[in-house]
Amino acid sequence: MWNSQIIFMLLEGVRDTVYMTVVSTVLGYVFGLPMGILLAVTDADGIRPNAVCYKIFDVIANIVRSTPFLILLILLIPFTRALVGKSYGSTATIVPLVIAAAPYIARMVESSIKEVDPGVIEAARSMGADTLTIIVRVLLVEARTSLIVGSTITLGTVLGYSAMAGTVGGGGLGDIAIRYGYHRYQTDIMFVTVILLILLVQIFQTVGMKIASKSDKRK
């Protein structure tokens, strides 16, 4: 049964999984990064406290994060269909993945930014820096390493979510594992997909950590 068709299918699965994971993470950052910055900046001990703004984003993040991904996936089917035209396949899976990843990323970004030494922020304020300058030139620069580590962790999480989307026809390796391994009892194919998933996570993790440590000038 290890014919070229199956190998081709597995390779396609890898491609789809990487596509979903990377695109969802990138789009997740498009929403999650500003949201995380807003959370960190408007918090009571942030550089521009704003209780209302903080609470709004805090609640949004909590609501999305407390909904199990599989439920979110199903809940969002009408929305996904309206947006992409269909509710199955890897492109359609990106929609719920982004929505699930964004608040997760926001929390990662928030905690990274909160690690920045308040002394450096104070120094920038003493030079007359405004809020935007502090965000761009101090917070994001000083938190760089931690942000990269965060995005590495996010990639792994989103990869896991994308595999979960396989249960409802999401495409990618998770889809293959469920269709062949679960529905058709082809355990060997399931094993291979799991190994491929492990390998992907390993690669993301190793590369991400290398970049993070290379970017860190503190040592």
Next chain:
Amino acid sequence: MSAIEVRHLYKTFKQKGETVEALKDISFTVEKGDIYGIIGMSGAGKSTLVRCFNYLEKPTSGEVYVDGKELGSLKEKELRAERGKIAMIFQHFNLLMQKNVLDNVCFPMQIQKKKKSEARERALELLRTVGLEEKAAAYPSQLSGGQKQRVAIARALACDPKILLCDEATSALDPQTTASILELLKDINRQFGITIVIITHQMSVIREICSHVAIVEKGCLVESGTVEEIFAHPKSRAARDIILRDQPEGGAAGISGSWQGEHRQKERLAADKKIRIVFSENSAFEPVIANMVLKFGTPVNILRADTKNVAGVAKGEMILGLPHEEALQIEMQNYLKEKGLEIEEVTEDVE
């Protein structure tokens, strides 16, 4: 026009329903070109005070005039522009750890929207001033504490400030490095005419470079004036405390090392009637104390003697324990006054 004028400054913090008065009715003036020291124990409110000078802390009430402008009346944008003229250095240097030395010095110029090429040129020139031009490409983590503070000073000078605020700038440094940083600050004050305000808990720093000093205790300004004046005639208990505790070579190590000895000395100091004598430069020729002992035929106990270099003038300080007989005490004090010495009784302020 004075560099900084502070009028009836109050600052209260609200923490968990509790109100803490950090600053209480503080008024004083820093003239242009001064090196003004503000000294006090930790928690006295001096860091809060210095942050009111650039409105990093907004006072609860009172006014802060910098170069004649009342900071409280400025709009957010004007205030930020004003901050460009008031540079600040910190105990923990507060450099951008992910940027190299050159970029760190360029940073304030970036904020003030200076051209990149101009900023780099000026930064290199400043690094030469602080003696670190060969470290331009290094990262802060590769530098020693003293070097980091030099970078911070170069960064502070980048936008041609009129005033430099130093918040415990030497407290994290060893005595030798402290001396070299203070020397650099002195040079900057002389060369560029920048008014310097120094917050410290080390009397040695005040003695070394300050022209004026203000003593802050529990949020109140207890005494202020020229360093010479305060050293010679400390009026307040806090000032006497600080001067008494002052070790010839400063340094926290010295203080903790001799704690036992100091403790014993304090016990002894508490026992008798004591007077504190300050010698000015012309009184050291005659052996006054020896003559007094010969004259009265009664020994006095020298509890503490010290010479200090105060603003370039040698000052002697001595604490004598006088004999118990009251008439003799008065006679001795009169004798010393006759000889032109400044004396005062040391009483409750010795714990």
